Amino acid sequence: MAFDLRTMFLSWEGMGIFDIVLPFLLVFTIIFAILERVKILGEDKKNLNVIVALVIGLFVVRNPTVIGLIHRLLPNISLILVAAIMFLLLVGIFLGKQFSGLTGGMLGFVILVSLILVGWSLASDQLGIAMPGWLSGFFAQANPYNLLAILGFLLIFALVIGMGKGGSKNPIEMIGKGLSEIGGGFGN
Numbered sequence: 001m002a003f004d005l006r007t008m009f010l011s012w013e014g015m016g017i018f019d020i021v022l023p024f025l026l027v028f029t030i031i032f033a034i035l036e037r038v039k040i041l042g043e044d045k046k047n048l049n050v051i052v053a054l055v056i057g058l059f060v061v062r063n064p065t066v067i068g069l070i071h072r073l074l075p076n077i078s079l080i081l082v083a084a085i086m087f088l089l090l091v092g093i094f095l096g097k098q099f100s101g102l103t104g105g106m107l108g109f110v111i112l113v114s115l116i117l118v119g120w121s122l123a124s125d126q127l128g129i130a131m132p133g134w135l136s137g138f139f140a141q142a143n144p145y146n147l148l149a150i151l152g153f154l155l156i157f158a159l160v161i162g163m164g165k166g167g168s169k170n171p172i173e174m175i176g177k178g179l180s181e182i183g184g185g186f187g188n
Helices: 005-015 017-038 046-062 064-098 104-127 144-164 171-186
Strands: none
Touching (some): 017 064, 064 104
């Protein structure tokens, strides 16, 4: 008899793994970690932290509204986390070992974009806020000419930033200066 993964997940769903066990484990782990880190109940009070996290986890599992919110919220948060990890991988690939972190205006920009994305993921389901149509259909309808136009725009943007630095009249060097100015916010 062949093993069917879908059947296994459906049986787990029927047993309440997704509605009870996983939300409980998530809430318990987060609350326990916070209590251990903050030490509200005192030093070396792991037993009290376990009891408080257990009680809060059980209260959360008891409320179907909160469970429904967790079911709707986590996929959005997971998508943002995957995008953030991909961003960090790309930064590591292109900037290498000398990368010392985000600094200056680039740090503020990344924080602002992160807050907007987290706010969107929190509000999208409850308020019915969806991704704008021009953004959601962009990659489905993307053709090479649109992508080349975006690349051209970015090169012109880097050229304008490079002109502000002064110096050479060579456009390639100005684009290089512009790109290094943009990359300067990444902490090199």
